[in-house]
Amino acid sequence: MRVLLSTIGSRGEVQPVIALAVQLREAGHEAVVCAPPDFREWAGSLGVTYVGVGPELRATAMRTEGVVPTAEQRRTMIEGTVAAQFAAVRAAAEGCDVIVGGGALAIAAGSVAEERGIGYVYAAFAPLTLPSPHHAPPVFGLPGEEPADSPLDNRTLWAQDAQRWNAMWGAALDAQRGAAGLAPVGDVSRHLFTGTPWLAADPTLAPWPGSSELEVWQTGAWMLTDHRPLPAEVREFLDAGDPPVFFGFGSMHAPAGIARTAVAAARALGRRAIIARGWAGLSLDEAAPDCLLIGEVNQQALFRRVAAVVHHGGAGTTTTAAAAGAPQVVVPRMFDQFYFARRVDRLGNGRAHGGGEPTVDSLTAALGRALEPGTAEAAHALAGRIRTDGASLAARRLVAG
Template sequence: MRVLLSTIGSRGDVQPVVALAVRLRDLGEEVRVCAPPDFRDWIGGLGIPFTPLGPELRSTGKADPAAAPPSPERRRRMVETSIADQFETLSAAAEGCDVIVAGGYLVVAARSVAERTGIRYVFTAYCPVALPSPHHAPPPLPMRGDAPVDGTAGNRALWEQDARRWNDTFGAALDSHRASIGLAPVGDVRGHMFTDRPWLAADPVLGPWPEPGDPDVVQTGAWILPDERPLSAELEAFLDAGEPPVYFGFGSIRAPHDLGRTMVETARALGRRAVVLRGWAGLAPLDDEPDCLSIGEVNQQALFRRVAAVVHHGGAGTTTAAARAGAPQVVIPQHFDQHYWARRVDDLGAGTAHAPGAPTTGSLTEALGRTLRPEVAARARSLAGAVRTDGADVAARLLVAVDSRSPS
C-alpha cells in the first residue's frame, strides 16, 4: 500500500502526520508526506520521502499577533493561491498512491485529488471541538477571519453558520479547480472535506468525543512520534543544578508581545528557575542570569518528565506531551482548538486555564502558583498513566486493514 499523508500548518499539525508515516513504514507500507517546506530537513532526515506544500510558515511566528487581520480581498487571494498549489502539488504526489490521509483543517483540495485519481481519502481532526457536534460550538478558523463565537446562539445554529463560512471562504476557489479537472461543484465544503466518517487523532481521556459509541467518528488516540533524542549537555547541566524548573514555550505560533519577559518574571516571582523555548517567535529570557536557560528544538518527552510545570499555548501536541509526562500545566490559549485544551486541562484538575491572549506577570504568577500546588501535581501524575500511546499504531493498522479488504 502506498499512502500520501498531507497537512498544512505548524509543528503541531505536521508531527502527528509524521508519527503515522513512521508507524506505517514500520509495518512495511510505502509513505510520502506533503507539508510546508519548513519541515523538509526534519522529515527527510527520518528517511521519509517529502514534497513541500505551500510557502514557508516560520516567519509567521514572529509576526505581530496584534496586527490587523488581512483584508477580505487579500484573504481571497491567499485562499486561491493555496488551493491552486494544493491541486498541483497533491496531484503529482498522489501518483501511484492508494489513499490520501489529510491531517488538520486546511488541506482543502485533498479529497478532490483523491476523487479525481480514484483512490481512498481519510480526513483526520486533532481535537474533538473541530468536528461538528451539538455538544460544542465550532472553533474560529484564523484563515477565515472568523469573529468570536456568539455564545447566545445554540450550537446547531453555530455549526450551520460555520458551514456557510466554509463555503464563503473556500467554495468558489475549490469549485473552480474541480471544474477544471471534470468534477462537479461541492455544495458543502466542510462536509466534503470532513466526510461522513472523520477520524479523530486525540487521546480519549484528554479529548473524548462527546458522543460515546458514535459510529460516525473514529477516535484512534493521539498520533505520537516516539522521540529518543538526548537532551543537550547544557540542558542536562541546568536541570541537575537545582530544583526542577518551569518550562515556558509557545512552540511555532505567534506569541504575545514581551511574553519572554513575562515568563521569566513569573518564574522569579515564585522563586523558580525557568527553561524558555525560543520557538518560531524567538522568545528569550530577560538576561543571562543562571536561573534561566534559553533553548531551541528539544525532546519534550524527555524534558517534561523533569520539570515542575509546563506553561504553553495549548497546542494538542504539547498538551498531550505534558499530560503523558505527568507535568502540571498552565495553558494560555490564543486561537482555534487551544481554548478547548485549556479547558480540558483545568477540568481534569491537571493544571490551570489562563485567560486567552497576552498574560501579565501578575496573572501568570497567579495561574502558575495555583498549578504548582501539591494536589495539582498529584492529579497530573495520576492522569499520565491514563493517556494512551498507541494512537498512530491504531490508525496505521486500520488503514492497512481497510486496504487489505479492498478489491485488487
C-alpha cells in the first residue's frame, strides 16, 4: 500500500504526519510526506520520502512578521498556495492508494484524491478545530491575546466560520477543481473535514466533546519516538545542579524580551533555566552558569529531567510535556494554543499564563504555581494516562481500509 500524507504548517503539523509515515513504513508499506521544504532533511534522516511544497515557512514567517497584507495581496497569496499545493500533491500522489490531509490548510488533498478516485482521510490535531456545539471555532487574534467570548451560540459561530472558509478559499479551490473537471465545492470546510474526520490528539489531554454532525474517530496523538541522545553540553548542565526550567516557543514568534523575562522569573524562584532558540532565534544577554541556550534537541528526553516546561501551547509540545510528567506553564500566542492552556490548567498538570504579554512578575507567579508539589504530583499521575500509540492505530486503520 502507498499512502500520501499532505500537510501545510510548521513542525506541529509536520511531525505528526512523519510519525504516521514511520509507522506505515515499519508495517511494510510506502508513505510519502508532502509538506513545506523546511523539514526535508529531517524527514530524510528518518528514511521518510519527502516532497516539498511552497517556500520555506521559517524564512517567510520571519520576513512577514507584523506585516498585514492588503486584500489583493491576500488573494494573490491564496491563489498561489492553492496552485502550488495542487501541483505538488498531484505529483506526489502518483501510485498512491489513499491521501491523508493533516490539518485544515492541506487544501488540495481531498480534491486530488477525488480526481484520482482514491480514498481520502482528514486528520485534525486539536478537537477545537472541528465543528461541535460544545465549543466555538478557533479564531486568530492579536498575538498573546485570547479572542473575547462571543454572545452568539456555538452553532451560529460555526456557520459564520464556514462562510469565512468559503470567502477565503472557495474561489481559488474551485478554479483548480474546475481545471481538473471537478464540480465546485459549496462548503469548503465540510469538503476538507469530511463527515468522518480523524482526531490525532490524546483523549485525556484533548478529548472530543461530541457532535451530532460528525463521526469523529480519536486515534490519540501521532507521536514520533525520539531516540537521539541529548547533546553533551545539555547533559552536563542537567547534571550540574537541581532540575532547571525549560523555556521554548517552537516555531512561534516569541513575546518581546521573553528570554530576559524567562531568566529573571527562574532566578526569582531559585531555578536555573534552559532557553530554546526556536524559530524566533532567542538569545541571552550574556553567558551565565545558571542559564543554557540550546537548539533543537530530543524534548522527550529533556522534559523528563526538568522542573517545569514553559511553552506556547502547541499540541505537540503540550503532549510531549504531559507524557514526560513535567509540570507546564502555557503562554499561548494564537489559535488552538489557548485551548491547550485551558486544558492544562483544568487538568492540574500545570498553569495557564493569563492574557497579555508575560512580565517578570506574571511569569514568576505562574511558574511558582506550576512548581508547587501538588502540580508536580498531578503531572506525574497524568503522564501514565497519555497514549503513545496513536500513529500506530492510525496506520493499522489505513491499511485495513
